[in-house]
Amino acid sequence: MSEFRYGGDATKKRPGPGAGGLKVWHEYVFTFDNPKGPHEEFWQHTLGCRQWFKLKRNTATNEILGGGA
Amino acid sequence: MSFRRLTSGGRLDRDKSVKFRFNGKRLKGLSGDTLASALLANDRLLVGRSFKYHRPRGIVGAGVEEPNALFTIGKDGTEQVNVIGTCLELTENLRAKSQNAWPALSFDLRAVNQLFAPIFGAGFYYKTFMGPRLKSWMFYEPHIRHAAGLGKTGTQGTAARHNTRNAFSDVLIIGSGPAGLAAALALAGTGVSVTLAEQDFELGGSILSSQNENLLAWREATLATLNRAENLRLLTRATVQGLFDGNQAIIAIGGTMVESLRARTIIFATGAVERPLVFDDNDLPGVMLASALRTYANRFALLPSKRCIIATNNDSAYETAFDLVTLGATVMIADERNGIAGELLAKSASLGVVVFAGSSIAAVAGKRRIEAVMLGGPHHVRLSCDLLGMSGGWSPLVHLTSQVGSKPQFNPSVQAFVPGPLATGHYVAGACNGSFGTLAAINTGQAQASAVLAALGKKAINKTDVPPLEADRGLAILPSVSPSKSRFAFVDFQNDVTAKDIAQARDEGYTNIEHLKRYTTLGMGTDQGKTSNINALAMLANLRDVPISQVGTTTFRPPFTPLTVGAIVGRSLGQHFRPTRRSPLHDWHEQNGATMIDAGLWKRAWYYNWAGKTPHEAYLKEMELVRHNVGLSDVSTLGKIDVQGKDAAEFLNRVYVNGFAKLAVGRARYGVMLNDDGLVLDDGTTSRISETKFYMTTTTAQAGEVMSWLEYLLQCHWPDLDVHVTSLTDEWGGMALSGPNARQVLERAFPEEDLSDSALPYMAVKDIEYEKVPIRILRLSFSGELGYEIHCPANFTQGLWEHVLKMGASAGLKPYGLEALASLRIEKGHVAGLELDHRNSLDDLGLGKMASSKKSFVGDTLRMREDMMAPERWSLVGLELLEPGKKLRGGAILFAAKDEIKGHGRGYITSVTWSTDLQIYVALGLYQGGLAHENEEIIAAFPLKNEKVRLRIVSPHFIDREGTRLNA
Structure with missing residues (x-):
């Protein structure tokens, strides 16, 4: 149990409903970069206001670098 | 007697005698003693047996570095293992037991392992017992585990009550030696909040081991100032066990409290520990760290009785020798170096300390304690002695900086690893940074405190007093070349790793330090290689003929010193281990003969005693009731989500595989949703309350996951959809009325309503009001019988439940529990949590036909992957x-x-x-x-x-x- 939950890479663009074929969705769901350093991610304030938001985080130091666009 | 207790001096209260037991023997120490110092005062040099060879082992250190003196503390099933005797404050009636000794400390049957040492080398267990057939390990493992014996935890758990708390601080200072105290002094009264954490029961660190009056007076004066300052929190018996993201320090305080401290900035003033020298039989009781002898003399008034030899490769050991001589001991020094500083030789001569230059320890003699040493080098003499102090240089305690990602870097001038580049807000002072010497510690402590103030946007206001001390000496350290062929020259005392093991591991190709660690177990265990690491790295570097900086270090992991599970768990014990969720009908179940069962976080009614005394007897009767008459079951745990908005229908149409856009108002539909990867996420029934309002139910198990998923899609990806989702799982309760006579009971319960088959057919939903309570009736069936779910606000659920039961009494209505509920659905062939294991496709569950071909839905593309269609x-x-x-x-x-x-x-x-x-x-x-x-x-x-x-x-x-x- 923790206050926030991680929700994955926020730099990827989700294909629209009905758009994109097998390849596009495969890329979106299964292939990820594993950057060391600043990264933009989805997080949810699960045990709080339930808001999903974008967060910039340094994956090497866990430093919070601010909100995402 | 190897030590004698002085009649004056030390930080002891001689009026307070403290009784304790060691291996059943009644002994006495003094208030101010550690368990280790009290044992030495009672001439208990031998305190344990070694892990692998069961060699007799004595106390080596005087602090956190101690590899040998680990004890089991307590009695009657509440024993706590691996307590470091050199850190444990002696308390009245303490009971301590040795570990690793069987059947008794002085007579250990397994000491014969020593005779087999040639075959017990590095990787012995892997090679002999693991392969080629795995079975052999299965057979040998219990015997090896018993022989290894890392102490046995009491079976009764702990008697202590553990607590956890949270705290916040602008500054955390770790360590209260000269560097930590100077930093705290510079921060006193500045208005920033400061926490000073010291693992010892007294503040002062290395100062406590000193006999320098000026320094001790400075400590007193400093403490007086610190105690007056309102912005400081001084914690003793407080070990920073681990540092985590966001500057979270986990501090174990006094054994029963764990504090999670969030600090803006951290000053690491953790100091350094002395390293042993590696020579044959360097594990003989009576062979100790030179700095430990100094601590025992100055702080605990324990002086070597006859003659003490100090073996060193650097200048720092002379301080020990001079202090011991001043107190009245006879001391000789074996110095590996030839070019010894003139003033040290002069002072030695004036104090009567004989110095053997260019001399190392060739051998030691003695059976269960040291009796003599043979010098190597130009002086081939045998010197009788009762103690041998060794100094192989100093290792900064870089464990905590390393835990937060600062890779240690080798500093050749002090032959030690110091913290590498630090994260923002981290500062390191004193010996922890390789700045050895008291003045250097005080100066860097002060300087780092000023840096912290600047970083926090405050002005430094204190000019700290510095005690009048002689200038610091450098270590002038000569890197020791350790023997590589010696069978019993120990590098890691705790894990019984010898110089030969390291050479062998290297010969077998384990040249990477991480591989070496795992192959030989070096640096593992409770001490995490505090004394052994550098010697091993130097040895490996030497064998590989590369500089030590190229060998690198292994990873230091929390906890810094052994920590009990109880301390970590705190009060999260038993039913407090995780939250308990109760249905609004919970009390009714308990008062009316239900046996409860845990289902995830929920407590659910398993079966009722009207149906039988055992679950097996009861569930069959409850099933029969539903199949042939009518039963009532609590389904409040189902996930319930209110979906509203102009685009609600479009939203549901996207998340469910089947169509929801055309669902008529007042109708319900079974739906299945997939993850993006095309695997089944959850199923449930969703009904349309109005054009823009839906009521979704999910499985009990996936309720939270589905809610979060819907929020994710709406907030992150489809913000253009005008939809709001709200969880009603806790706000609303529900019950399932099932069986051939369900309608008859329902009509009696709500006589004003038309609940006939034509008015409320299968998969229809109707909102009614009964005694001003909003009630939602859904005609669904999980059991396969004629069934209704009746939902209402949680506050009214028990009243409604009792009302329905009362109205059904004449028909024979009774409650049925989870076991019957689950069994009925199995007979009907409805999938539930046990089948929905997040690895199935729609077709795997026989639900493929539900997927709409006329619209797009989440997971529709990836469910067509080749493997999913196999x-x-x-x-x-x-x-x-x-x-x-x-x-x-x-x-x-x-x-x-x-x-x-x-x-x-x-x-x-x-x-x-x-x-x-x-x-x-x-x-x-x-x-x-x-x-x-x-x-x-x-x-x-x-x-x-x-x-x-x-x-x-x-x-x-x-x-x-x-x-x-x-x-x-």
Whole structure:
């Protein structure tokens, strides 16, 4: 149990409903970069206001670098 | 006697005698003693046996570095293991036991392991017991584990009550030596909040081991100032066990409190520990760190009785020698170096300390304690002695900086690893940074405090007093070349790793330090290589002929010193281990004969005593009640989500595989949703309350996950949809009224409403009000019988439940529990949590036909992946037991009739029940190829109980395939 939950890479663009074929969705769901350093991610304030938001985080130091666009 | 206790001096209260027991023997120490110093005062040099060879071992250090003196503390089943005797404050009636000794400390049967040392080298266990056949390890492991014996925790758990707390601080100073105290002094009264954490029971660090009056006076004056300052929190017996993200420090305080401290900035003033020298039999009791001898003399008034030899490769050991001589001991120094500083030699001569230059320790003599040393080098003499102090240089305690990602860097001038580049807000002072010497510690402590103030936007206001001290000496350290062939020259005392083991590991190709660590176990265990690490690295560097900086270090992991599980767990014990969720009907269940069962976080009614005393007896009766009359069950735990908005229908149409856009107001529909990867996420029933308002139910298990998923899609990806979702799981309760007579009971409960089949057909929903309470009636069936779910706000759920029961009493209505609920759905062939294991496709569950081809939905693309379409996937089947009198078990492995019973089989049984309708055991399972094998006879094996039964694959719908009952 923790206050926030991680929700994955926020730099990827989700294909629209009905758009994109097998390849596009495969890329979106299964292939990820594993950057060391600043990264933009989805997080949810699960045990709080339930808001999903974008967060910039340094994956090497866990430093919070601010909100995402 | 190796030590004698002085009649004055030390930080002891001689008026307060403290009684304690060691291995059952009654002994006495003084207030101010550690367990270790009290044992030395009682001439207990031998305190344990070594881990692998069961060699006699004595106390080596005087602080956190101690590798040997680990004890089991406590009695009567509440024993705590691996307590470091050099850190444990002696308390009245303390009971300590040695570890690793069997049957007794002075007579250890397993000491014969020493005779077999040639075969017990590095990797011995792997090579001998593991392969080639795994079975041999299975056989030997219990014996090896017993022999190894890392102490035995008490079976009764702890008697202590553990607590956890949170705290916040602008500055955390770790360590209260000269660097930590100077930093705290510079921060006193500045208005920033400061926490000073010291693992010892006294503040002062290395100052406590000093006899320098000026320094001790400075400590007193500093403490007086610190105690007055309101912005400082001084914690003793407080060990920073680990540092985590966001500057979270986990501090164990006094054994029963764990504090999670969030600090803006951290000053690491953790100091350094002395390293042993590596020579043959350097583990003999009486061979100790030189700095430990100094601590025992100055702080605990324990002086070597006869003659003490100090072996060193650097200048720092001279301080020990001079202090001991001043107190009245006889001391000789064996110095590996030739070019010894003139003033040290002069001072030695004036104090009567004989110095053997260019001399190392060639051998030591003595059986259970040291009796003499033989010098190597130009002076071939045998010197009798009762103690040997060794100094191989100093290792900064870089554990905590390393934990937060600062890779240690080698500093050749001090022959030690110091913290590498630090994160923002981290500062390191004193010996921890390789700045050895008291003045250097005080100066860097002050300087770092000023840096912290600047970073926090405050002005430095204190000019700290510095005690009048002689200038610091450098270490002038000569890197020691350790023997590489010696069988009993120990590098890691705690793990019994010798110089020879390291050479052997290197010969076998384990040249990477991480591999060496795992192959030899060097640096593992409770001390995490505090004394052994650098010696091993130097040795490996030497063998590989590369600089030590190229060898690198292994990773230091929390906890810094042994920590009890109790301290970590705190009050999260038993039922407080995780939250408990209770249905609004919980109290009613408990008062009316329900036996409760845990289902995830929920407490649910398992069965009721009206139906029987055992679950097996009861669930069959409850099932019969539902199949032939009518029963009432608590379904409040189902996930309930209110979906509203102009685009609600479009939203549901996107998340469910089947269509929801055209669902009529007042109707409900069973829906299945997928993850993006095309695998089934959850199922449930969603009904349309109005054009823009839907009421979704989810499975109990996935309620939280589904809610979060819907929020994610709406907030992150489809913000253009005008939809709001709100969880009603806790706000609303619900009950399922099921059985052929359900309508009759419902009509009696709500006589004002038209609840006939035409007014409320199967899969219809109706909102009513009864005594001003909003009630939602959904005609659904989980059991396969005519059924209704009745939902209402949680506050009214018990009243409604009692009302329905009362109205149904004459018909014979009674409650039924989770076991019957689950069994009824198995007979009906409804999938639930046991089948929905996040690895199934729609087709695997027989739900492929639900997928709409007219619209797009989440997961529609990736569910068409090649592997997901393979005909041999494990798919849902029904199973009938063919051998009456035998049992079916959930989890049994399925095999084709011709298969050898071996391995993972072709599937497994997910759910089993006795079918009251068919009078046989039936089950649901996942089987390779699924219903393509319908009517085949297969085998279910349950190897744990050595069972094997014959089954037939059938349709998963065991009863009423046409659905006439639920449409009645």
